[in-house]
Amino acid sequence: MKHASRLEGTHLVGGPSRPSAARARRRAARWTLIGLVTLFVAVVIGLFAGAVRISPLGIIGWMLGGGSLTEQQKAIVAELRLPRVLLAGLVGAALSVSGCAYQAAFRNPLADPYLLGSAAGAGLGATIVIVLGVADAPLALPAAAFLGALGGVGLAYAMASTKAAGRTSTSLLLGGVAVASFLTALQTYVQQRNTDDLRAVYAFILGRLGTSGWHEVWLALPWVALACAVLLASRRLLEVLSLGDLEAASLGAHVARDRAIVVIAASLATAAAVAVAGLIGFVGLIVPHAVRMATGASNRLVVGLSILFGAAFLILCDVLARTVVAPGELPIGVITALIGAPFFALVLRRSGGAR
């Protein structure tokens, strides 16, 4: 991924005290390398596997500019498989990094795009655009998804941050659940009032990885890249925010402003992912936790690793989605939940519930 190189230069100077800065730096470098290798392997598997059997040697040959692929095989690899792998990677990175950011910014391990209402908001925004019949207009869908995502998180946060609500992370959680339910109810209502568009709405929710091409890659890339860049640049901020508002303020952070930046960037990533791939659950919740538990790293490192491992995770899930019942397809949300939940349990057990 394009931001991976930034991580390798991570300096831990100035952060909270560590037993050994040098050791931490080595660990960061090691995990970054593992992340890059994992992502590379995932991309290679993603390119080699598919509903149609194409010789890996042929694919390698084609990438090197020669090769023995037929025109049809070239079209399959170049126009279907490659963009799909890249898009899965972008979406996985976006969901994971936003999950990581939400968890840190709200100091809540359960925070993810779904719990906080941002995915439900994005779904409502997209549904409205589809029902109004303007979904084909350029950027209409992503823009509506973004506004919805931001609105969802904003509502949850506003609800939880009143004096009466106590501004605790529990109240944020409750606020998020209430907002998500409310927005989902609204979405269902809009959808049921327009049954002619039911199919389009479902197709949207299920995602379009299966029909995507370069168009979707170029649509998502700038926003995901921007959000990832902002969050990577804010990784020290995330660590500070995760300490708590008082501590953060005592360290000189502008808590409200900093949190707003992080939340907007995370919502942008969520919206970009939802707009091109529909609602894919579990990724934003489990990837950052799995990374945190496996590496024992702080948020500073987890941001970057979430991008790498999130991308790899979704690419591999998509490989399963398009090969398990080939030449049929499985909805990717089924895979992320079926693989994600047991995997998460495993990581949780192995780490001894350290978190």
Next chain:
Amino acid sequence: MHRFRPLRGSLLAVAFFAAFAVACASSSTSTVSAGGGTPTTAAAYPMTVDAANGKVTLVAMPTHIVSMSPTATEMLFAIGAGDQVVAADSYSDYPADAPTTKLSAYEPNAEAIANYQPDLVVYASDPGDLQSSLDKLKIPAISEPAATTLDDVYTQIEQLGEVTGHSDEAAAQVSALESKVQSVVDEVGDAGKGTTYYYELDDTYYSVTSDTFIGAVLGELGLKNIADQAKGASSGYPQLSAEYIVQADPDLILLADTKCCGQDAEKVAKRPGWSDLSAVKNGGVVELDDDVASRWGPRIADLLQQVGDAVQAQAPSSG
């Protein structure tokens, strides 16, 4: 109210597509004589018929029929029982003089149906307690569920003819349909064998296998369905991988998503990786009417004709 969770959404959507494929319908126009006139057959009432939902008894000839199935509405009008239909569900848009109402066939409401004081209700699917509610209201109801073969279609037309007192017209309609199907089969002849097709239900590549009604109908022409490879994947309505469709390179691409999803030959040609497909280059992309394709009514023969013509047009190039 469902939570907006993707897993749930996925399952819902899969169920939805299955239901969609058999029950879908929206808007349409075409030709087939609309019903009218008085019954020609001296039917004997009270009458008891064996229907899909058990024995149904009618004390007199029904004159206030509520049709909760777009297919049944088309059949009733085709056999001249249109005048006896007082209300039809919201998707019953054909023929043009069908008394379409706001009644929902997806979520049928017995009270709303009873409001039309029907002496017979015809429905295709009962998602909940439609039958039991109508039983309580003592309204006779007959089920004409989604057909799986052309014979089912003929049987349903004959049964609707019997209960409405239009047996003769129904028999004539059935024999007209049979001969139309036979003439298309004869026209196509051996050209059908060796012709492969991909049938598209929507623009996310949901398709049908030969086990479905429409698959069986197209099978009459001897065509080979590329989705049959994915038979194990689902109950007749698999979602195909784009890679697989491109590789299979079918002779015909049959679009049953021209209305739902606004697809046409031009849009298909613009899909990533599809521009070099034989069907795209040789004019083998056929734009079907979603409604006709998803019903099992009398117009199915017209659809078969449309596909048959396309097979013949393809025949020289596909050897």
